[in-house]
Amino acid sequence: MHNVAPLLNHWIAGKPYEGSADRTADVFDPATGEITKVVALAATSTVDEAIAAAHEAFPAWRDTSLARRTQVLFAFRELLNERKEELAAIITAEHGKVLSDALGEVSRGQEVVEFACGIAHLLKGGLTENASTKVDVSSIRQPVGPVAIISPFNFPAMVPMWFFPVAIAAGNTVILKPSEKDPSAANWIAQLWDEAGLPAGVFNVVHGDKVAVDALLDNPRVKAVSFVGSTPIARYVYERGTANGKRVQALGGAKNHMVVLPDADLDLAADAAVNAGFGSAGERCMAISALVAVGDIADELVEKIRVRAEALETGDGRRGCDMGPLVTRAHRDKVAAYVDAGEEAGAKLVVDGRGVKPNGAENGFWLGPTLIDHVTTGMTVYTDEIFGPVLSVVRVETYDEALALINASDFGNGTAIFTNDGGAARRFQNEVEVGMVGINVPVPVPMAYYSFGGWKNSLFGDTHAHGVEGVHFYTRGKVVTTRWLDPSHGGINLGFPQND
Template sequence: MSTIGHLINGQLINPDGRTAAVFNPATGEVQRHVALASTLTVREAIEAADAAFPAWRDTPPVKRARIMFRFKELLESNAQQICTLIGQEHGKISHDAAGELQRGIENVEYACGAPELLKGEHSRNVGPNIDSWSEFQSLGVVAGVTPFNFPVMVPLWMVPMALVCGNCFILKPSERTPSATLFIAQLLHEAGLPPGVLNVVNGDKEAVDALLFDPRIQAVSFVGSTPIAEYIYRTASAQGKRCQALGGAKNHAIVMPDADLDNAVNSLLGAAFGSSGERCMALSVAVAVGDAVADALVGKLAEAMQGLKFGAHDEASNDFGPVITAEHRSKVVGYIDSAEMQGARIVVDGRSPRVAGYENGFFVGATLIDGVTANMQSYRAEIFGPVLQIIRVKTMDEAMQLINNHEYGNGTCIYTRDGEAARYFSDRIQVGMVGINIPLPVPVASHSFGGWKRSLFGDLHAYGPDGVRFYTRRKTITQRWPSANVREGAEFSMPTLK
């Protein structure tokens, strides 16, 4: 059985030491192992990046962009293999994996604009014969820690932008889904990336802590659960590092009385159950305004859910696949159990699914729960599984208050035909990403991704314009060339332009 190693200084290495099992979640079987980097291995990667940085920093942005253009072409020509690797280790259905890859490629395309994105700002004659300008300079060696659920897209949120900004990168992917991430890193080297500029170290907390405490790491990006996001942010910040740490979510959809229910139901199905609900932007709560809307919504959802199909990643007719591990399956089922024990009604029960030929897979069927209240454990927590909960309220303001009171503020949406209601909602909701009749309002690559409250630790969002700001430092230069024939006296007051 093969063992997945690390990519350091352009070479694949597989040192002896600790390993972890990598499962096929559809079968429940171990399909390979992954090496878990020691602190010494992480330091080796940092040394390679640190040595590569001066030459990469001085490489013109247009040359960095050309590598990204070639990288984009390689991602597209190797799409099938990438999607297969995602499916084998995550369980994501092939069409969903293709969507993940495409959203990642869009971030590569944005990074190809490096010569434009990194242009500074120039002002002539801000004072007598004085010019001033700003430059956007690279940080040095930076790191990213990425989650299991998007082993390609999330690294592509970070790596291309960090690299075109002139930084060197240490990537620590999830040990649950390492193969696709390592493969795209190899494609970057095939595209012409110099050795040491990007290094991949697989591992667990030991590897993460090695990155957090090494003084050569200037900035850390993270996507994952809120408890770990908070730990990474506090630890990195205490070490003087720049940090953006994206955490968990509890995304609500308000369904208004005037909503197009048929379209809303179709949207909710995909947003709640796509990727087995293992998305930080999954819609896990539908807030129905009025019992009439709630009754109709529950009825239509329950009927539509009977036609959902789940199974292995390579059967394109499946709607979604398994969850990531047996432990996570038990956790998801436990939240469904707790909702039932606290008085909610299980309308569609996915706790005991049957998938012919995959009896040992980590499957949870699509689940619909009605009568959920804000004090229930299943409502407060991020379930991260194919579970949709219904909360009934009387007014739109009550629905919005429910959302604003939640500790998470990642994504939300409203289904309505009323433009005034939509504007009122988008202006006053305390959530970072908002959809109007759009269930997954994930920003395109030219905007930035990030939530509010305990869904994001740090000041800057991921990718897009904020990505440029995160991976660069602004330096402002003010310059004057005095005339050889003019001698000025000493000035002791604050310089001003009068």
């Protein structure tokens, strides 16, 4: 007799959804390959219920004092600090990343919560007294209304936290559609908001696939959409959302290059390449997937990376291993197919993760660290976003070749340069056509009070996540011109009003 997997349902209007689920998807433990639960896949009507709850809750939350909204944010922060290990364990169980990485994800998301606790400073407007005689002009920022967040599988806690703390602090209500691959973190967060005192309907969770996404993009009650995912879907979300009159920020894919100049500390660069290439099994939009070795350092650098990569232990993230499995078997096989294609195209396989012996169950979704040398720009292992633990080495002769390589890419999310030459670093940060740049920093994810986002096909829309840009995305500016008449004023004048 087989055990029936428990159902994870939506969270709507401050409580778990009690409706039935006509469609479901399996949720796996990637380290064992076992189905641990099934998640409901929302029909359009269910999504509309969540939107209706957010719409109903919006007027009261918008008019709640900024002081009270901030108190709820602080309460959420304290609860998350107390129970972050709990959330990290949920992430590891469904995504597969090691516990220390999951805990780091929660901490980086918490930075945005803390930023949002101080949002009062960014919401305050300005006032000009006597802009015209006895006429004052002021500016204010107001929330846009119910907003949707569509987040990816690779950061089931951090990426939603890039958006919803700012949206909620600014007075909006939220419908979160997390990835159906690792959905439990979203419900856990919803419960935490309830404990923090957030009114029912301000934060809702709908699980689902394209049906749910389209319902969020089409419903006129949703005023803004934040999306993170692959470039083709980001483009689709942006085009469909804006066609329906919504404000959209859609963060797409990446192919992040790390340039190593001949004067760099090669041990530091090798450590960085391994950390940035294989952390979270390479399932990061900021992962380094293309290492560009400049000059005659390539052989030595590749050897240093090989030694480090082969020393990594791949296995169950709860066992203290260095790197966990990939999120699903289908994704594991897709990544392995890229390795196959690179080898067939003539690249040199230095470390082959396809046959890794993991510290974990036989049926886990394993693929170990993989290092491929002599990669050329025509190979799919270079051109495509692989989203796995595959580090490609491209050899060039000069800095100018390295720069041209990056600037020719369709993506412009993140990049890094390793050098001890300040002039070269300064030139690189000025000339490279990428949104986030690291100087001797391999994963240049900005702090919460700066904004996250790339260029080119890594971003659709003109607003980045969190920071000041995030506050502006979730608010609209309004200018008020005021004149209070005093007893001495009177008379009729039909002329066009003039400033004087």
